[in-house]
């Protein structure tokens with residue numbers, strides 16, 4: 001997508017996660033995490049397919065025990081997306097996940113070292129090196145090492161960054177640099193500060209996220225502000241929007257809306273609608289829903305606007321490829337600011353669909 005206000009992305013190394021590259025010149029990658037019981041292979045594969053259809057590019061699953069670790073190869077066989085194993089505390093699980101053929105492991109070396117010592121972390125790093133896979137060092141504000149909490153007083157951005165840098169140096173001392181790094185906080189200002197600080201010190205790709213962001217409404221706002229602020233500064237190579245939601249595809253849709261809002265990546269239509277006001281002359285809720293239903297399966301990055309009155313609507317929708325403008329019982333369709341059709345209010349959705357199809361044919365010609 002043409003980026004008229006030119007976000008200059010920070011230069012990072014390119015790291016491969018299976019067949020998907022992260023960092024360097026690669027697009028900012030969208031990822032998610034399953035909420036199925038990993039041991040339930042079918043449910044997990046089904047959810048991964050659903051997330052892939054929505055646009056997910058890298059998928060992570062929790063590996064809480066040996067049984068979950070033992071089915072990773074089966075999950076991998078059933079999917080096309082790169083598979084990431086998320087492991088806490090138990091380095092044996094990380095070793096098993098690597099043996100099972102995952103494309104990356106996510107560990108917090110601090111909590112692995114707590115249980116198995118640095119020796120355990122070393123074994124994992126060496127196994128990842130032999131397998132040629134990447135490791136994400138995932139530092140979370142809630143699990144920063146005690147000596148750093150003692151040093152900084154509480155989990156500060158500086159503490160999180162120092163923790164990440166310690167782990168990075170340890171991996172580098174083992175000649176392992178196939179790394180992606182995250183320093184997640186649930187508080188947005190600290191999350192932004194931590195990533196800004198980290199990005200000034202290293203050139204490994206950064207995985208962004210606001211951890212425990214909350215339910216759809218709150219989590220979307222926190223993620224859009226936290227992740228969006230960093231992306232607007234050119235920081236971040238991949239990210240996950242974390243939402244407490246029954247429909248995990250919402251994380252993917254939200255992620256792409258963040259990218260589309262910043263004009264970093266296109267993914268399907270860019271939709272705008274007027275907020276309505278005292279001049280509104282049409283049932284806007286019905287009209288926007290009708291237009292969005294038509295757009296549901298559209299993959300092209302077209303700009304669509306729905307406006308509520310004939311007075312200001314056409315002017316406000318000038319930027320749109322297609323604008324649907326309501327009037328008093330009648331409405332109009334505009335293409336790139338030019339009136340192409342007037343019709344009854346009831347006929348607007350059909351007219352929109354016809355113009356959309358025509359636009360698709362024009363762009364193929």
Ligand code: SF4
Nearest residue numbers: 274277280308309312
């Ligand atoms: S397009 Fe018309 S109805 Fe919608 S907010 Fe603007 S003036 Fe109000």
